[in-house]
Amino acid sequence: MTIRATVLHAPGDIRVDDVPDPVLGHSTDAIVRVTAACVCGSDLWGYRGVSPVDGPHRIGHEFVGVVEETGPEVNTLRPGDFVVAPFAMSDGDCVNCRNGVQSSCVRGGLFGSTTRTGERLDGAQAQYVTVPFADGTLVKTPAMPDEAMVPSLLSLSDVMGTGHFAAISAGVGPGSTVVVVGDGAVGLCAVLAAARLGAARIIAMSRHADRQHLATEFGATDIVAARGEDGATAVLELLGGTGADAVLECVGTKESMEQALASVRPGGRVGYVGVPYGGPELPVPQLFTANIGIAGGIAPVRLYLPELLADVLDGTIDPGRVFDSEYPLDRAADAYADMDSRKVIKPILRP
């Protein structure tokens, strides 16, 4: 038997192939029938050839779905449970998981890649995914959610948790002044996260009308379309001559980090979650002289999932609005192409 799954064959060459059925390889595995997955900005790095593609492999790391089957040592889940999967698997009881850094789980890894112990993980853009350490990894909802809630639940798999982590890393709290660099799904979720945490002022840097609109709906108080020095000048003018308490860097390029550092006030903090493929640099003398802190990295989405899930379920936040398009899984190639050309912000894939 086979199932359908996206396979990245080479840069620009994403296909939906027949791949082997999922199997319960370990007693702590669960098999999840994917009801919604999506394409991540970081999926595009391989698609664009920015990062190397080492032969064809299943891809995608964001998904929600229904537990189909569980291994004998899975205790918290049973077939029929609706679950949100963080983009990275985690065992839940190693030292890093206990420290709340599930993204550094000693047995962990991203779906669609290889774990730290060398096991290949299924990509999530598929009909089924085998989830190792299902108890440590998956978070179930109390009941089967309404279909309308699926996009917001899916956002908890990565982008909302990542935007939240950017805000946490930068120390956003009640009254903070915040700048968000990047208007992709993570940047927009970072706006929402900052608003949720009580920021007084949220400046979204965006040049696209649709994204500016959603940022405002999510709580941005100001929009700055300019970039570079002009952008930083505009930020400082809005904030009365100084930078922001917290800057959320949600892109990962050299330019975006420079924008972030130019927009933070002395003593402020940059929370960075943009995957640093583009070579961002941290200039020590500049950071040191102005007491600028830097924190972030790969969001431990699993840590924040219960808290954010509660807010999604009770309607406090609606991060699923970052999904502006939907494709059947078999049209994944179109979804990649449309996201790559920025025709869409973030597409849902429906197996």
Next chain:
Amino acid sequence: MTIRATVLHAPGDIRVDDVPDPVLGHSTDAIVRVTAACVCGSDLWGYRGVSPVDGPHRIGHEFVGVVEETGPEVNTLRPGDFVVAPFAMSDGDCVNCRNGVQSSCVRGGLFGSTTRTGERLDGAQAQYVTVPFADGTLVKTPAMPDEAMVPSLLSLSDVMGTGHFAAISAGVGPGSTVVVVGDGAVGLCAVLAAARLGAARIIAMSRHADRQHLATEFGATDIVAARGEDGATAVLELLGGTGADAVLECVGTKESMEQALASVRPGGRVGYVGVPYGGPELPVPQLFTANIGIAGGIAPVRLYLPELLADVLDGTIDPGRVFDSEYPLDRAADAYADMDSRKVIKPILRP
């Protein structure tokens, strides 16, 4: 009239010269008669020729003393008050001061250097120092302190506030595991600060018996004499296989930052206060992958002075023990030479 003051003429050439009398140049100035000053590790950068010496200039930025004279707009101080001076002057009401980053005061600067507005500030190793913005800069004691308390008060001018800032920047709190890189006066004060903040485990990296001893007295639970990979391995063994929650980098070299990054756990934070003359680098991929945060810089000592002063005055902490030697001001050249050769940890200079 003239007063006596240290003047750095060139690398290796520190002299005590006759310099002009202090003057009240602005209505917010105060003149302080210095009763104790000292030599900072960062003073040695110029002395060693690591940083350039642009002609002879007064040097030193740590001092305590008695207010001699105040300008008409000085409101909180009067002649006869005993004061602690933070190493940097700050006006107390600019945006950065209001944000608690007095080290970035828009009019500020280090004693012995030039302010951001281009004014030359007196060096502190002298009989008298003119202090601009005296209300914003100086902190007075409630009464004339006992002579025995002077070293601890003097430590609040820089090293204790800086060690404390390292601990704060790294997020040290009750139960934290902490590594301190550097066993100079700042590193030793960082040990004391971490203990004061409730750290459960404090590993001091030190190869010198006298410093190891004082670190232990200050609250270090463990000493690691090894450096580099061996040092990091020893830290991980002590902490059960992972790095520390918080690493306090109190040196400022490439090697010390590498030691810090090798000693911190995933999700942990490095607080760095070692003046980065030695070219420390922050490797973004390593930081990102393991969610390591970096914060620190030039300590806003003024911010912490009231809180730390209270603890010194009531005997809770005794950071003055980092001073292991005392020289009359006229023997400043010996003090520099002895500190440079690590014969002494930190010398007091008595005008």
